[in-house]
Amino acid sequence: MKEIKVGLATCGIAAGGMLVYDELKKEIKNNNIEVELKKTGCMGMCYREVLVEVKDDSDSYLYANVTPDKVKRIITEHIINNKPVKEWIIKSKSINKEDAFFKKQKQIVLRNCGIIDPSSVDDYILNNGYKAIQKCLNEYSKMEVIDIIIKSGLRGRGGGGFPTGLKWKFANQAAGDKKYIICNADEGDPGAFMDRSTIEGDPHSIIEGMMIAGYAIQADEAYIYVRAEYPLAIERLSIAIKQCEERGFLGKNIFNSNMDFKIRIKEGAGAFVCGEETALISSIEGKRGVPRIRPPFPANKGLWGKPTNINNVETYANIAWIIMNGPEAFSSMGTEKSKGTKVFALAGKIVRSGLTEVPMGITINEIIYDIGGGIKDGKKFKAVQMGGPSGGCIPASMSDLKIDYDEITKTGAIMGSGGLIVLDETTCMVDLAKFFLNFTQNESCGKCTFCRIGTKRMLEILERITAGAGKEGDIQLLEELSYKIKNSSLCGLGQTAPNPVLTTIKYFRDEYEAHIKEKRCPAHSCVSLLTYTIIEDKCIGCTLCAQKCPVNAISGKTKEPHKIKQDACIKCGLCYDSCKFDAIEKI
Numbered sequence: 001m002k003e004i005k006v007g008l009a010t011c012g013i014a015a016g017g018m019l020v021y022d023e024l025k026k027e028i029k030n031n032n033i034e035v036e037l038k039k040t041g042c043m044g045m046c047y048r049e050v051l052v053e054v055k056d057d058s059d060s061y062l063y064a065n066v067t068p069d070k071v072k073r074i075i076t077e078h079i080i081n082n083k084p085v086k087e088w089i090i091k092s093k094s095i096n097k098e099d100a101f102f103k104k105q106k107q108i109v110l111r112n113c114g115i116i117d118p119s120s121v122d123d124y125i126l127n128n129g130y131k132a133i134q135k136c137l138n139e140y141s142k143m144e145v146i147d148i149i150i151k152s153g154l155r156g157r158g159g160g161g162f163p164t165g166l167k168w169k170f171a172n173q174a175a176g177d178k179k180y181i182i183c184n185a186d187e188g189d190p191g192a193f194m195d196r197s198t199i200e201g202d203p204h205s206i207i208e209g210m211m212i213a214g215y216a217i218q219a220d221e222a223y224i225y226v227r228a229e230y231p232l233a234i235e236r237l238s239i240a241i242k243q244c245e246e247r248g249f250l251g252k253n254i255f256n257s258n259m260d261f262k263i264r265i266k267e268g269a270g271a272f273v274c275g276e277e278t279a280l281i282s283s284i285e286g287k288r289g290v291p292r293i294r295p296p297f298p299a300n301k302g303l304w305g306k307p308t309n310i311n312n313v314e315t316y317a318n319i320a321w322i323i324m325n326g327p328e329a330f331s332s333m334g335t336e337k338s339k340g341t342k343v344f345a346l347a348g349k350i351v352r353s354g355l356t357e358v359p360m361g362i363t364i365n366e367i368i369y370d371i372g373g374g375i376k377d378g379k380k381f382k383a384v385q386m387g388g389p390s391g392g393c394i395p396a397s398m399s400d401l402k403i404d405y406d407e408i409t410k411t412g413a414i415m416g417s418g419g420l421i422v423l424d425e426t427t428c429m430v431d432l433a434k435f436f437l438n439f440t441q442n443e444s445c446g447k448c449t450f451c452r453i454g455t456k457r458m459l460e461i462l463e464r465i466t467a468g469a470g471k472e473g474d475i476q477l478l479e480e481l482s483y484k485i486k487n488s489s490l491c492g493l494g495q496t497a498p499n500p501v502l503t504t505i506k507y508f509r510d511e512y513e514a515h516i517k518e519k520r521c522p523a524h525s526c527v528s529l530l531t532y533t534i535i536e537d538k539c540i541g542c543t544l545c546a547q548k549c550p551v552n553a554i555s556g557k558t559k560e561p562h563k564i565k566q567d568a569c570i571k572c573g574l575c576y577d578s579c580k581f582d583a584i585e586k587i
Helices: 010-014 017-030 068-080 099-104 123-124 131-139 142-152 164-173 194-201 203-217 231-247 275-284 312-324 327-331 365-370 405-410 429-443 449-466 474-488 492-496 498-518 544-548 574-579
Strands: 001-007 035-040 052-053 060-063 089-091 180-183 222-229 262-267 308-312 341-348 354-359 382-388 392-394 419-424 532-534 584-586
Touching: 001 010, 001 203, 001 498, 010 123, 010 194, 017 035, 017 068, 017 365, 052 068, 052 222, 060 068, 089 180, 099 222, 099 365, 123 231, 131 203, 131 312, 131 584, 142 312, 142 327, 180 194, 180 203, 180 312, 194 203, 194 231, 194 312, 194 341, 203 231, 203 312, 222 231, 222 275, 262 275, 262 392, 262 429, 308 327, 312 327, 354 365, 354 498, 365 382, 365 429, 382 429, 382 498, 392 498, 405 544, 429 449, 429 498, 449 474, 449 492, 449 498, 474 492, 474 498, 544 574, 574 584
Parallel strands: 001 035, 180 222, 180 308, 222 262, 341 419
Antiparallel strands: 001 052, 052 060, 060 089, 341 354, 382 392, 382 419, 532 584
8 A cells, every 4th residue: 555644744734734635635535545644744855845755665755845736646647557746756766856955964863753653653663662761671770771871972952062861860869759851842042943843753752762861860750841832743742642641651650660650741931041941940830930040950959849850852852762772873973072963953045944964073064055955046155053042153164164062162152952044145244143132132031130131232232233323342342241241140041142242243243343334234234224226327217116116216217217316215125126137236
């Protein structure tokens, strides 16, 4: 029997995946054919959604950019008459149109995403699911499990990169009659969708990783803290937990052992600060989500004052693979201090946006050009922004840098949870810094004066600079405020909030100076500093620009050069976009 899988993660659904799925269901019924229609998660190639895979005994065929009107032909020609529609296929044994996207990837976290039905525990079991926890229960002591994770070199994928096994060891050795496991799925960085996609595509891998962590530190209760803005992830997690409870995988004496383990879901209200461990704990406890002073650390005094281990989604998704394949298999990938793989969400001005998992040690250039296909519209590569609002910008001149926690940190950015936003020549770095400062200023919990007020003062300076009112000394003032906020804030989010500003000043200081001294935006992005003019020698008087102008700021006779009234121009750019003769320039 043939099998049809439709990518129905958030990316696939947003592109019209459910419409395609419903049409497939209808055509299968109308033709009275035997075929298994399944839903799956993100296949990584978000830029080619909707993705539909047709499998038979001999091959697998991946169709891209599928729309409901293409369904009938796929069913008629491929399913009924065994003639694949080759012009729509991007991947099979004989067709590899998107081979470059996968060639340098190594999938551990994403090993089941786009392959299994995330709502089927049986699919997960067929792909070695829940064998790792049984192996731990039957073959390893708690400290042996921890030693395996330590030997693997796995570092926490939530941003800080703290050694996972060491974290588990602290929680194991902490004194307490009750211990907890927490999964931090509060993914709040702009442009990041790694954790969401992993949950939507393979929720059981996170559950199994949490089980193993629970066994290792002697915890019998766990929480998954996931933001309420991820309804599909929550739905699939809820189904997975219910299935595990029905099978006896969760609850009392799991897998016929003496271990008890239950998992609850806690929906967050979307506060960025709740991605910080102690603020997250406060939120689960029903209190206001604000950071606590550390020490004591959660490993000793966490949820309700009990020893608690917190890791993020990606970290837990690695665990079962490491147990089944051995720590050496994991540590054989990567660099000396950064082992294994890393999942990245590729976004921004890149040709192939989507979800990718690469071995540590790969360069930024390889990710952008070999996997991501380079910069959109032939524009010039300018920088990457890594680590979200807590991260920073790495310029194109440093794009041979290897993906390694310590090497990235040396640049002033951080690895973060894996958001990688690609910037081209049209991106104003001052404006980008303003965007992230606006985000962190709005999301500050307000507990620390320097974070609450300092980020506001920095944002005001950046707003002034991008509006053309920057003053001498503004750059130095931004730097001074940045270091005071970093040194005086209580939590990691406040301490890293100035990073986008500091890195853009470090690598793109000339852009700040152009805004302040010359009242000019080199990227032609800041509206207040833009001027649109018509080049007389190029203008043929076609009147198209005048027709597009919403405020009638362009005048002139047909077949004669036109002019823009600068005092009336609202700098919308419609004239520039509509001109077919490059007769309009922005300066």
